[in-house]
Amino acid sequence: MGFESEKNNSVLSKLATNEEHGENSPYFDGWKAYDNDPFHPLKNPNGVIQMGLAENQLCFDLIEDWIKRNPKASICTTEGIKSFRGIANFQDYHGLPEFRRAIAKFMEKTRGGRVSFDPDRVVMAGGATGANETIIFCLADAGDAFLVPSPYYPAFNRDLRWRTGVQLIPIPCESSNSFKITTKAMKEAYENAIKANIRVKGLILTNPSNPLGTTLDRDTLKSLLNFTNERNIHLVCDEIYAATVFNTPQFVSIAEILNDEKSNFNKDLVHIVYSLSKDMGLPGFRIGIVYSYNDAVVNCARKMSSFGLVSTQTQHLLAKMLSDEEFVANFLCESSMRLGKRHKHFTNGLEQVGIKCLKSNSGLFCWMDLRHLLENSTLDSEMSLWRVIINDVRLNVSPGSSFDCQEPGWFRVCFANMDDETVEVALARIRRFVGVGVKENGEETKPVKNKEQWKKSNLRVSFSKRMYDESVLSPLSSPIPHSPLVRART
Numbered sequence: 001m002g003f004e005s006e007k008n009n010s011v012l013s014k015l016a017t018n019e020e021h022g023e024n025s026p027y028f029d030g031w032k033a034y035d036n037d038p039f040h041p042l043k044n045p046n047g048v049i050q051m052g053l054a055e056n057q058l059c060f061d062l063i064e065d066w067i068k069r070n071p072k073a074s075i076c077t078t079e080g081i082k083s084f085r086g087i088a089n090f091q092d093y094h095g096l097p098e099f100r101r102a103i104a105k106f107m108e109k110t111r112g113g114r115v116s117f118d119p120d121r122v123v124m125a126g127g128a129t130g131a132n133e134t135i136i137f138c139l140a141d142a143g144d145a146f147l148v149p150s151p152y153y154p155a156f157n158r159d160l161r162w163r164t165g166v167q168l169i170p171i172p173c174e175s176s177n178s179f180k181i182t183t184k185a186m187k188e189a190y191e192n193a194i195k196a197n198i199r200v201k202g203l204i205l206t207n208p209s210n211p212l213g214t215t216l217d218r219d220t221l222k223s224l225l226n227f228t229n230e231r232n233i234h235l236v237c238d239e240i241y242a243a244t245v246f247n248t249p250q251f252v253s254i255a256e257i258l259n260d261e262k263s264n265f266n267k268d269l270v271h272i273v274y275s276l277s278k279d280m281g282l283p284g285f286r287i288g289i290v291y292s293y294n295d296a297v298v299n300c301a302r303k304m305s306s307f308g309l310v311s312t313q314t315q316h317l318l319a320k321m322l323s324d325e326e327f328v329a330n331f332l333c334e335s336s337m338r339l340g341k342r343h344k345h346f347t348n349g350l351e352q353v354g355i356k357c358l359k360s361n362s363g364l365f366c367w368m369d370l371r372h373l374l375e376n377s378t379l380d381s382e383m384s385l386w387r388v389i390i391n392d393v394r395l396n397v398s399p400g401s402s403f404d405c406q407e408p409g410w411f412r413v414c415f416a417n418m419d420d421e422t423v424e425v426a427l428a429r430i431r432r433f434v435g436v437g438v439k440e441n442g443e444e445t446k447p448v449k450n451k452e453q454w455k456k457s458n459l460r461v462s463f464s465k466r467m468y469d470e471s472v473l474s475p476l477s478s479p480i481p482h483s484p485l486v487r488a489r490t
């Protein structure tokens with residue numbers, strides 16, 4: 001293997017062999033642990049439960065039902081075959097006009113109908129992954145930098161930096177103010193970059209946030225726009241989680257700020273990245289969108305989109321589905337309700353055992369606070385705790401350090417990629433992990449409140465030794481998700 005990679009290093013390009021992809025982070029290691037031993041209620045009840053994947057699997061039934069009711073929308077059905085040739089042959093990188101119209105309308109609906117989008121500005125990409133890279137290619141040269149509030153989505157390192165050669169400069173956010181972005185931290189990050197002779201081309205926001213599950217309010221968005229406008233740098237907003245908001249405050253899109261009558265921001269510096277991977281739970285369809293207010297960027301991104309078009313078959317199906325206004329309205333409402341219910345159930349379960357999460361109103365995950373269980377307040381301790389959670393508790397959660405969180409002890413846990421029964425198994429494991437359970441004499445044990453109690457209880461050792469039959473909790477019919485491969489995303 002060593003020899004192979006040395007050999008490859010001499011024959012492959014610098015890009016092909018550089019380490020910027022970030023595949024070696026614990027974020028991806030957790031997935032490998034899951035893939036090597038995936039949980040199944042009957043076949044592998046002690047396997048690892050995948051809680052590191054931000055997938056939205058709660059509304060597949062609604063989509064399946066629509067597909068069954070609309071066989072004409074699929075070109076590989078008897079009802080739809082008439083459209084087969086036209087769709088199979090279509091290859092214009094502008095995309096099907098009806099697809100762009102439907103996407104623009106859907107973007108409007110997911111922002112509460114408060115703002116509209118121009119279909120001619122909708123540019124296709126291979127998921128938000130492709131859209132993010134495309135926008136960076138359009139805006140920056142190798143060596144240039146973008147500011148990004150941390151903690152941030154780990155695969156940004158791959159998507160924004162790897163092939164573009166662009167740097168990311170974190171703006172550290174802290175738990176003391178619920179990880180809100182402060183002007184002070186932003187200015188500091190910017191000024192330090194300038195002092196180091198780095199050309200800062202813009203700021204990347206993820207709103208709603210991955211991993212925090214929080215949304216940015218109107219005033220914050222305005223002040224961030226002020227910041228970028230004053231410095232004549234770009235603002236890129238990844239709004240991939242727009243419709244995952246399940247609680248107040250409601251989502252405010254950057255598009256709404258630009259739309260404000262009194263707003264005189266320079267629109268040419270603002271770009272939105274979107275996708276149907278989260279809001280509709282269709283990451284496999286690879287529907288990514290660059291929506292820019294800048295004509296030159298739209299034109300350039302469109303030329304680049306040749307490398308990551310959405311297949312016309314998918315465009316055709318989605319154009320039909322998203323044009324069904326009744327379906328969309330019901331889907332968005334139901335999806336938000338189901339996410340809210342799952343979030344509440346899961347976070348209540350954690351709270352019962354003394355585990356708190358950052359207060360959130362959106363996303364497919366929660367930001368879990370396990371600082372009280374760290375041996376020391378260091379990133380090494382965080383990694384030790386994470387290994388216990390993966391190897392003994394058998395849950396793949398993602399450590400805060402993989403999101404570039406500066407404060408040790410935070411973990412992201414995904415809750416929407418599994419069925420109700422698996423959630424119960426996961427909660428049962430967490431209960432055992434923190435020592436809540438029923439002792440042999442029938443007495444209830446109390447949750448561990450701090451690291452001293454936890455160390456004393458020696459749970460790390462006792463947990464892995466304990467075998468228990470989780471299959472009781474999961475009925476036969478349970479459709480447990482399985483990851484086909486180690487996926488380099490989400």
Ligand SMILES: Cc1ncc(COP(=O)(O)O)c(C=O)c1O
Pocket residue numbers: 054126127128129130153206210238240275276277283287288489490
């Ligand atoms: C903030 C953010 N941006 C982009 C992506 C990539 O999404 P896609 O599957 O559409 O490529 C993800 C996936 O988790 C994400 O969380």
